[in-house]
Amino acid sequence: MKAALYRHTGPAAEVLSVVDVETPEPGPGEVRVRITASGINPTDWKTRTGLTGQEPDTFQIPHQDGVGVIDAIGEGVDATRVGQRVWLFLAAFGNRYGTAAEYSVVHADLAVPLPDDAPDELGACLGVPAVTAAHCLLVRGAGREALRDTTVLVAGGAGAVGHYAIELAKHAGARVVTTVSSEEKGELARAAGADLVVNYREPGLIERVQAFTDQVDRVVEVALGANLELDLAVSGAGTVIAVYANEPDDPVIPTRRLMVANTAISYVLLYGVPRVELADAVSWTADAAAAGALSPLPVTRYALDDIVAAHEAVEQGAVGKVILTP
Structure with missing residues (x-):
């Protein structure tokens, strides 16, 4: 699959590259999501610069948030989830397969159903x-x-x-x-x-x-x-x-x-939010999205190949949401 990644922290232009890597397979309790849009948060570029003190062990595909369709599941996941449209959060937390790629693999709880009539822009803006x-x-x-x-x-x-x-x-x-x-x-x-x-x-x-x-x-x-x-x-x-x-x-x-x-x-x-409290917040967000109560921010789109420019735009305080489309 095509993915943006970095092998060590530093400025976007120096450490980010777009390469082909092996498409990951979901493990027990996990789902694989074909990404249609990846949202960038301030914590994404701060982690990439090293401000959070996290260095990749081999490589890191960044971005916590995104939207896409589940195309494969691991053991223990309901088979009916295949084909489900979802929004992702915390995808890159303790996981090298963030959403700045054609596919991401996450725990099933981090892939939340998105209403069929909700645009990709909303799904990419939700998350964190x-x-x-x-x-x-x-x-x-x-x-x-x-x-x-x-x-x-x-x-x-x-x-x-x-x-x-x-x-x-x-x-x-x-x-x-x-x-x-x-x-x-x-x-x-x-x-x-x-x-x-x-x-x-x-x-x-x-x-x-x-x-x-x-x-x-x-x-x-x-x-x-x-x-x-x-x-x-x-x-x-x-x-x-x-x-x-x-x-x-x-x-x-x-x-x-x-x-x-x-x-x-x-x-x-x-x-670091306790799981029960996190689940309450996720449930409320999902219910509000299903009710049509949430809207996307103004979106600026970049292609995956332009991830350096996208990160620099977020660092410079872009208004709204910057998203990548693999």
């Missing part, structure tokens, strides 16, 4: 961003039903996780306020269903959010240090701030203010 958003909304909570009539603050509503946090929260019946950095990104957040969109680069941010709500029940946070003053200004008893991204410098945590407010911070890294 949507499941992360779902877990941020569920962590320390009482389930998706408990989100009805609550208020959710989503930082960075035009990003991949932010986009799905808005759509999932709205699907659950919550009110959503979100922050963005430009009018272009504001349009994306409004299209996702946000009730209030505020440009955090403009004055009066805290006052505008406080005019919308006295207290939020949950914050889906991409930059805790930068946004802590806003988060604390609209937090109170029972608020959960779910942080899913790190920053160059660790923020100073105002323990007393959080304690007085009875507000909790939860840190979310999908790769």
Whole structure:
């Protein structure tokens, strides 16, 4: 099969190549997926550069997310899954066969059925961003039903996780306020269903959010240090701030203010989420997709041969989702 891979970490142009490798066979409990589109996340290029401290033992085909059709199964997998259209997540986690190839082999639980009428663009956009958003909304909570009539603050509503946090929260019946950095990104957040969109680069941010709500029940946070003053200004008893991204410098945590407010911070890294909690987030994402409640981000397409340019685009902060089509 044709695949993009790297044998050691470093800059995209220096380590990524597109080669022919042997098509993998699924082992017990695994499925093989013929990939029709591969989505690129920030963790994909960060792992490839070596920022996560992971070096390939022989080679690594990158990318955690993708969409395709199951064409082979391993022992113990239901035979009816052959021919099933699926979206993938965490495909390259502990596995050299990520989705930047014509085929990927993953554990059957990581291949989730995709509705027949959903476009490939949606399947390629889901995965890590949507499941992360779902877990941020569920962590320390009482389930998706408990989100009805609550208020959710989503930082960075035009990003991949932010986009799905808005759509999932709205699907659950919550009110959503979100922050963005430009009018272009504001349009994306409004299209996702946000009730209030505020440009955090403009004055009066805290006052505008406080005019919308006295207290939020949950914050889906991409930059805790930068946004802590806003988060604390609209937090109170029972608020959960779910942080899913790190920053160059660790923020100073105002323990007393959080304690007085009875507000909790939860840190979310999908790769270490307990299996039961991960399954809840995946199930909710799948149900929302089946209900038509989730939409793809604006997509920029690259051919597999152009993976270097695709990685560089994501590194430079491309808006929306960059995907490869093998």
